[in-house]
Structures are given as C-alpha cells and as structure tokens.
C-alpha cells in the first residue's frame with residue numbers, strides 16, 4: 555500500500571521489507587538512519603523492543619506500550635503507535651460509529667493487539683469495556699492500568715471465554731472485537747457461542763485472510779450484522795504512519811487499491 559501511496563503523491567522514495575533478527579532493533583534503526591531512510595514500520599515481534607530503541611517516544615505510543623512507526627527527522631528517531639488511532643479510524647469507516655458511543659467486548663485483550671485496542675478505547679472514552687482472554691491472569695494488570703487511564707470514568711469488567719459467560723454479556727455489547735490470533739487458519743473456529751450474535755452487533759475481526767472471510771466474519775454476515783476485518787486496520791494504521799512520515803494526508807484510495815491488489 556505504501557509504494558502506490560508514494561507514487562500517488564509524487565514522492566521519490568521506495569518502501570522495502572527488511573528482516574531484522576530479534577535483539578537487533580536498535581542497531582537496525584542506526585543503520586536505517588545512516589542510509590537516509592525517512593521512516594520505518596515495525597511489526598511482530600519487534601514492536602516492544604522498538605519502544606526502547608528510539609530517541610523520542612510519542613506519549614500515545616508509551617501508553618499503548620509499543621512502537622510500530624518510526625519517523626527519522628532532523629537526525630532524531632521518533633517513535634509512534636498507529637495501531638490504536640488506526641482502530642478508531644477503521645471503526646468510523648466500517649461502522650459509521652464513534653468508539654466513545656460504544657459498549658465494547660475485546661476477546662484476546664491479553665495479547666499485544668488486544669491491549670492496544672483496550673487502552674485506545676478507554677482513552678477515546680468508550681461507554682464500557684469488557685475484557686476476555688484465554689489466560690485470565692493477564693487481565694487484572696491490564697484492568698488496573700485501564701482504571702488509571704480512564705480516571706475511573708469508564709465501566710471496565712472482565713469475563714471468561716466460557717460460552718455461557720460470553721453469551722450472558724453479549725446483550726449489553728455493541729462492538730465485538732476479536733484480537734486473538736484465532737481465525738488465521740481456515741480450521742480455526744470462533745470463540746463466540748452459536749446463536750448469540752444479533753444483527754445490531756458490530757463485529758470487528760483483527761485477523762484477515764486473503765482468500766476467504768474468517769469464521770467470525772461469516773457468522774456476522776449470516777445474521778446480517780455489520781463487520782470489518784483486519785484489512786481495514788492494516789489500511790488505516792498504514793495511512794497514519796504515512797502522515798507521520800510526510801506531514802500530509804495519506805492517499806487512502808491509492809493505498810486501499812494497493813492492498814487489494816497485493
């Protein structure tokens with residue numbers, strides 16, 4: 555998506571993929587700087603290491619606990635997180651809704667992506683947040699942190715992944731986010747109990763598969779619920795990275811077309 559964006563904006567630069575071994579992020583950033591790179595996207599598993607390899611950390615990236623975008627400006631390494639803001643934009647685009655108006659369930663809140671969405675949702679003033687995770691012990695520290703970020707204003711709760719427990723809560727939820735890695739393989743089933751999705755639910759699967767919709771997206775379509783998959787997040791987090799690098803609006807349609815044709 556970035557090469558079509560550079561072309562659309564007439565910027566003489568190229569987006570390339572570089573594989574960096576774990577533990578070498580700082581060294582890689584130094585090399586990129588010496589080679590005249592303008593910016594970098596950082597993906598799994600380097601987003602946490604990158605936090606400690608930049609000169610200046612944007613306050614939001616610090617709160618979200620990960621850096622996925624590096625801008626190299628005036629000899630300084632500036633670290634940002636665009637996953638959180640990308641989530642907000644993608645919710646607006648996919649559902650014509652604002653996170654501040656929603657009661658949200660995050661399944662997989664204990665993972666990196668789930669955590670970022672949880673913190674961003676609280677910062678955006680969501681109505682309520684329900685957190686679920688396979689390893690339930692990961693939820694309590696997150697809950698404590700979220701209470702601090704929300705100044706005690708948001709309603710924050712946890713629940714188990716037990717089907718009955720989830721089903722019991724779904725009547726009080728507007729937006730359901732799958733932030734687990736379940737759905738990446740065709741044989742992965744969803745964690746949502748059959749028959750509890752309603753057409754009024756907004757269903758957001760952070761996972762995307764190029765060839766066919768995930769089971770969760772299929773479940774949502776079957777009941778006529780609005781849905782968005784991880785492609786939407788990928789697009790918007792990329793667009794916000796572009797804006798950090800070039801200080802101009804990202805050419806979103808060129809980026810979308812680039813993603814779809816990739």
Ligand code: NAP
Nearest residue numbers: 662664665666667668688689733734735760761784787788
């Ligand atoms: P992560 O930190 O490894 O977290 C994985 C999460 O999935 C944890 O909550 C884990 O639970 C849960 N999980 C894994 N297998 C499970 C199972 N069999 N049953 C129930 N829960 C299970 O990974 P991540 O970085 O957060 O990424 C999570 C997903 O989001 C990935 O599929 C990734 O591709 C996607 N993602 C998409 C975008 C995008 O741009 N579209 C951006 C970021 C992430 P435990 O805590 O119990 O292990």
